[in-house]
Amino acid sequence: xxxxxxxxxxxxxxxxxxxxxxxxxxxxxxxxxxxxxxxxxxxxxxxxxxxxxxxxxxxxxxxxxxxxxxxxxxxxxxxxxxxxxxxxxxxxxxxxxxxxxxxxxxxxxxxxxxxxxxxxxxxxxxxxxxxxxxxxxxxxxxxxxxxxxxxxxxxxxxxxxxxxxxxxxxxxxxxxxxxxxxxxxxxxxxxxxxxxxxxxxxxxxxxxxxxxxxxxxxxxxxxxxxxxxxxxxxxxxxxxxxxxxxxxxxxxxxxxxxxxxxxxxxxxxxxxxxxxxxxxxxxxxxxxxxxxxxxxxxxxxxxxxxxxxxxxxxxxxxxxxxxxxxxxxxxxxxxxxxxxxxxxxxxxxxxx
Amino acid sequence: xxxxxxxxxxxxxxxxxxxxxxxxxxxxxxxxxxxxxxxxxxxxxxxxxxxxxxxxxxxxxxxxxxxxxxxxxxxxxxxxxxxxxxxxxxxxxxxxxxxxxxxxxxxxxxxxxxxxxxxxxxxxxxxxxxxxxxxxxxxxxxxxxxxxxxxxxxxxxxxxxxxxxxxxxxxxxxxxxxxxxxxxxxxxxxxxxxxxxxxxxxxxxxxxxxxxxxxxxxxxxxxxxxxxxxxxxxxxxxxxxxxxxxxxxxxxxxxxxxxxxxxxxxxxxxxxxxxxxxxxxxxxxxxxxxxxxxxxxxxxxx
Numbered sequence: 001x002x003x004x005x006x007x008x009x010x011x012x013x014x015x016x017x018x019x020x021x022x023x024x025x026x027x028x029x030x031x032x033x034x035x036x037x038x039x040x041x042x043x044x045x046x047x048x049x050x051x052x053x054x055x056x057x058x059x060x061x062x063x064x065x066x067x068x069x070x071x072x073x074x075x076x077x078x079x080x081x082x083x084x085x086x087x088x089x090x091x092x093x094x095x096x097x098x099x100x101x102x103x104x105x106x107x108x109x110x111x112x113x114x115x116x117x118x119x120x121x122x123x124x125x126x127x128x129x130x131x132x133x134x135x136x137x138x139x140x141x142x143x144x145x146x147x148x149x150x151x152x153x154x155x156x157x158x159x160x161x162x163x164x165x166x167x168x169x170x171x172x173x174x175x176x177x178x179x180x181x182x183x184x185x186x187x188x189x190x191x192x193x194x195x196x197x198x199x200x201x202x203x204x205x206x207x208x209x210x211x212x213x214x215x216x217x218x219x220x221x222x223x224x225x226x227x228x229x230x231x232x233x234x235x236x237x238x239x240x241x242x243x244x245x246x247x248x249x250x251x252x253x254x255x256x257x258x259x260x261x262x263x264x265x266x267x268x269x270x271x272x273x274x275x276x277x278x279x280x281x282x283x284x285x286x287x288x289x290x291x292x293x294x295x296x297x298x299x300x301x302x303x304x305x306x307x308x309x310x311x312x313x314x315x316x317x318x319x320x321x322x323x324x325x326x327x328x329x330x331x332x333x334x335x336x337x338x339x340x341x342x343x344x345x346x347x348x349x350x351x352x
Numbered sequence: 353x354x355x356x357x358x359x360x361x362x363x364x365x366x367x368x369x370x371x372x373x374x375x376x377x378x379x380x381x382x383x384x385x386x387x388x389x390x391x392x393x394x395x396x397x398x399x400x401x402x403x404x405x406x407x408x409x410x411x412x413x414x415x416x417x418x419x420x421x422x423x424x425x426x427x428x429x430x431x432x433x434x435x436x437x438x439x440x441x442x443x444x445x446x447x448x449x450x451x452x453x454x455x456x457x458x459x460x461x462x463x464x465x466x467x468x469x470x471x472x473x474x475x476x477x478x479x480x481x482x483x484x485x486x487x488x489x490x491x492x493x494x495x496x497x498x499x500x501x502x503x504x505x506x507x508x509x510x511x512x513x514x515x516x517x518x519x520x521x522x523x524x525x526x527x528x529x530x531x532x533x534x535x536x537x538x539x540x541x542x543x544x545x546x547x548x549x550x551x552x553x554x555x556x557x558x559x560x561x562x563x564x565x566x567x568x569x570x571x572x573x574x575x576x577x578x579x580x581x582x583x584x585x586x587x588x589x590x591x592x593x594x595x596x597x598x599x600x601x602x603x604x605x606x607x608x609x610x611x612x613x614x615x616x617x618x619x620x621x622x623x624x625x626x627x628x629x630x631x632x633x634x635x636x637x638x639x640x641x642x643x644x645x646x647x648x649x650x651x652x653x654x
Contacts, residue, residue, distance in 0.1 A: 071542050072546065072547065073545075076543065078543040084539065087537070088558045098545055101544065148544075
């Protein structure tokens with residue numbers, strides 16, 4: 001079942017948490033709302049759940065308007081950041097709660113809870129209380145409880161935020177597999193881009209109450225819509241340059257950008273990811289910068305090389321594969337040539 | 353008088369007490385002083401009540417309690433008024449605590465202050481306020497009389513007075529417990545399809561049950577022992593509007609000491625039972641609060 005959000009605005013006093021946000025969650029997909037804290041992602045999730053009334057806009061389920069439907073009647077599964085398990089109820093009763101308040105027959109409740117305990121791999125723990133469970137187990141109970149009511153859509157608020165790194169990784173890939181199994185339309189909130197890319201079909205990048213970009217993870221990563229998305233999705237090298245006549249210039253260096261063919265010179269910011277810079281021992285054309293190696297971190301699958309350009313004294317951050325690193329035989333203090341394989345230019349129409 | 357939340361806090365932190373070495377004579381001196389003054393001020397008088405009551409013998413003691421119809425009526429009246437006042441305060445206390453702990457609204461701090469008002473008003477004044485409203489010279493007195501309703505010098509007045517005096521007990525117990533537990537579980541219940549009543553009965557009340565019971569016990573103890581406010585509104589009609597504390601006073605004024613002490617011993621017995629219950633329930637309430645504090649701290653790990 002698809003969920004559509006149209007022109008949602010939500011203010012808290014003078015603070016605008018959501019500014020005319022529109023979004024579509026295709027039926028059966030797993031979508032991530034990604035953004036820094038204060039970007040409005042959790043507020044959007046709560047608006048979809050009906051826990052927060054919007055000041056303007058509509059929430060549609062298929063084509064049925066449910067903006068005015070109460071949270072209670074929306075039939076939405078919500079997994080809270082700190083789980084919010086019922087502390088005085090056993091795991092079994094926690095999962096059964098949604099069915100009990102709907103006065104489902106006992107037999108049906110028992111079947112459904114047993115099925116869910118199996119699904120979240122907590123068979124045999126039905127009699128335990130939340131305080132007797134680990135963080136990862138509590139999270140799975142919260143998920144089973146939300147799924148018990150066969151929700152139209154499953155909403156998860158920072159579902160792995162309160163867990164250890166290792167448990168988080170396990171649960172992440174487990175959630176992805178679970179979704180492939182049950183195909184319930186799902187939206188989850190995260191501030192961790194790696195988590196969003198690893199788990200979601202589609203990623204919505206949010207900032208300051210607006211949607212910056214929507215797309216498949218690879219699409220968003222490879223073609224960021226603007227400087228914010230580029231910057232937020234991980235390490236970048238930033239070069240302050242001037243653009244005119246299809247060229248970007250930084251000192252004596254020059255790169256071709258045919259789409260910026262205006263005659264007047266404009267300030268522009270160039271963005272290059274660390275793995276998109278290559279290191280050479282000799283210059284190859286007008287686009288390579290002479291730079292000195294300051295520091296090398298060769299631990300892990302890629303070697304991280306920190307350099308400073310001899311022209312402009314700019315710090316550069318480059319990732320080279322382990323093989324290439326051995327081939328180059330780099331040492332601290334070496335002078336090398338750095339050339340971008342790919343770079344993006346954003347003229348400052350974008351203001352943070 | 354109302355030091356329960358304080359007790360909770362001090363007990364909870366005493367686990368981290370720093371080990372100190374004081375001179376043995378200081379330690380023992382202080383302990384002796386504390387035990388001595390408690391014995392003198394509390395244990396001796398309490399034991400004396402039972403001693404005086406039982407001095408004429410067990411048979412006379414029982415006769416003093418059950419042979420006098422006015423005394424029997426007083427016991428019965430107290431056993432009716434106290435539970436009614438407790439129920440009234442349960443409804444009010446839960447509603448007030450809910451409003452104060454869950455919502456931000458204009459007048460919230462005023463409501464919090466008003467809940468405490470009966471603690472600061474002398475019970476005699478509280479009784480007088482009712483007389484001034486519902487008595488024959490009061491605002492509503494003549495109208496009530498025309499319609500055949502009597503409040504002052506009748507049991508409705510006793511219930512009103514008792515309810516007023518015990519008003520803060522349950523709300524004051526519940527507010528900190530509700531605030532510590534937070535509203536997360538309630539929001540979760542609503543998102544799972546629970547109605548307001550289902551949320552109240554299945555989530556909110558079970559979560560605060562020990563705090564609630566603690567409030568009920570304190571409220572009940574105070575309701576049974578209330579003297580001042582009830583004294584003003586009752587009119588001391590033997591066999592009709594005398595409660596146990598009023599009966600104790602009346603028997604004492606009539607120089608019927610054995611009977612007076614017999615009724616007093618019954619009240620004291622109720623107080624002792626309350627004390628035991630209070631200690632047990634306070635322990636459970638504290639555990640709930642500690643659990644709530646742990647839950648709200650970030651949890652990690654497998």
